[in-house]
Amino acid sequence: MLLNDLTQALGRLNLAKVAPGEYHKSGCHLEVEAAPAQMPEVARVMLEQGCFLESLTAVDFPEHFTLVYHFNHFRELCRTVVHARVPKEAAAPTISHIYPGANWYEREVYDLFGLTFAGHPDLRRILLPFEADFHPLRKKFAPSETPADA
Amino acid sequence: MLERGLEEKYYVLNLGPQHPSTHGVLRVELQMEGEFIVKADPDIGYGHRGHEHMAENRTYLQFLPNLGRVDYLHALAYNQCYCMAVEKLLELKVPERAEFIRVITCELNRIASHLLWIGAYLLDLGAFTPFLYCFDDRENILDLLDRVTGSRLTYCYYRFGGVPRDVDDDFLAGCKAFARRLRSRYRDYENLVNKNVIFLERTKGIGIITPEQCVQYGLTGPMVRGSGIPYDIRKCEPYSVYPLFDFEIPVGSTGDVYDRYMVRYREMEQSLRIIEQAVDRIPAGPIMAEKVPKRIKPAPGEVYVAVEAARGEFGIFLVSQGETAPYRLKLRVPSFGNLSILPEIAVDTLVADLVAILGSIDVVVPEIDR
Secondary structure: OHHHHHHHHHHOOOOOEEEEOOHHHHOOOEEEEEOHHHHHHHHHHHHHOOEEEEEEEEEEOOOEEEEEEEEEEOOOOOOEEEEEEEEOOOOEEOOOOOOOOHHHHHHHHHHHHOOOEEOOOOOOOOOOOOOOOOOOOOOOOOHHHOHHHO | OOOOOOOOOOEEEEEOOOOHHHOOOOEEEEEEEOOEEEEEEEEOOOOOOOHHHHHHOOOHHHHHHHHOOOOOOOHHHHHHHHHHHHHHHHOOOOOHHHHHHHHHHHHHHHHHHHHHHHHHHHHHOOOOHHHHHHHHHHHHHHHHHHHHHOOOOOOOOOEOOEOOOOOOHHHHHHHHHHHHHHHHHHHHHHHHHHOOHHHHHHHOOOOOOOHHHHHHHOOOOHHHHHOOOOOOHHHHOOOOOHHHOOOOOOOOOOOOHHHHHHHHHHHHHHHHHHHHHHHHHOOOOOOEOOOOOOOOOOOOEEEEEEEEEOOEEEEEEEEEOOOOOOOEEEEEOHHHHHHOOHHHHOOOOEHHHHHHHHHHHOOOHHHHHO
8 A cells, every 4th residue: 555655755854754644634635744955865765655746835934934745646545734934034955857747846946936956957036927036825924025026 | 038937048928817708807927939838827816805814804604694695606505615624614504405495596507607718718619500509598597596595696595504594496496497498409519510621620638637647636526527537526425415316427538628528518417417306305394403503603623514616626625613793714616626727738739728627627717806
């Protein structure tokens, strides 16, 4: 079973948390917490198991950013959510060399949150204009601060 | 002056932002050697409206109409996903009749989306007639949905806990009549399109996507099913009342543009089967859950909910901190992931083929830009 395989394979990586999730509540079968530096290893394990990257996003908390990765599998339903806390102003390593699809997701997180990914081949803005000087999904961002309104 | 990443020896061509084949404001910066593409770089974001930011700044209910404007072609699936996410946080149970109504209307909307795609896609390839047939059929769906939802395109019909207005017998009879009508048109579509030599020549063997690439790029929907992987959330992660119905997941074999066309074409028949079964078996009863709170204020928690939209997996990742607005709401849109493979499959193709490939991805640009 995929859930067991994933638990075992991730268990070897010395992560902060690898535990079954409450699927009926959170929609995830496996919950994982990792340090940002461990993400390439985690991604490599997920790819070996045939999982695809379903979504990658961030949440802006007062003390830190949390990167949230969702992985799923085409043949067997097993959604894995990985949380990685990134201190403000720190960079997280990219996983775009493992999952090429992460390239755009990481650009989006950079664009909206200003969180940088070390080793990303092409970290440009993706949704906002290239010359924008703000990151709209940061909690301290207020829409009235945008240059357009000034 | 050359922008970054552009090489002087190549001819640079901007496809878009106002190009008929991009179906919205999308620019693809092409570097070409002769007529062959060396590098393709999609530039998105022209229609960025900040939906995710808006979600954090209004109540749960106030955000509901936004969902119909993320992907305006399959708006009801997006309505449904958001309602499901909030219902999951609130632990609301939707009455069965409401679930049936959701499934019927959502599948009608899916057929409308596929019909529009087929018409517009063939227009890209230079065939004008099928477009008129598709829009003629699609008009019937719009009239049906107009009756129950009150709008023709940007639907906002589902509510947390059910649907606000019941459907009548005329609507249900109309669904059956539409199924008969669309089936009677298959012969026309097959003669006009599926057996058309020009169409086959232009779509077979180009834009091939392997199953490995599907995993690497996280493709979903007809993109992944065209490559032979039967990944459809309605079957793989059943939601609503889909498990009650008998339907199949059409898949392709080679993963080329033609396979993706055939997957969408055959999906319409499966949606019709679902609609007919649902119309036959729709139970009587309430259409709204009891005890839906007036003020939506879910307990703190995180939830990820996914539905199968016409273009692939639409997911919502919602973080609640017990406030009247979400703390974070991420819209995982299928076209974003699906388009991100374009730079890889566009290399070494002709510009004319790129139009066929880009169209086969079935992008809805406002959905990518959010």
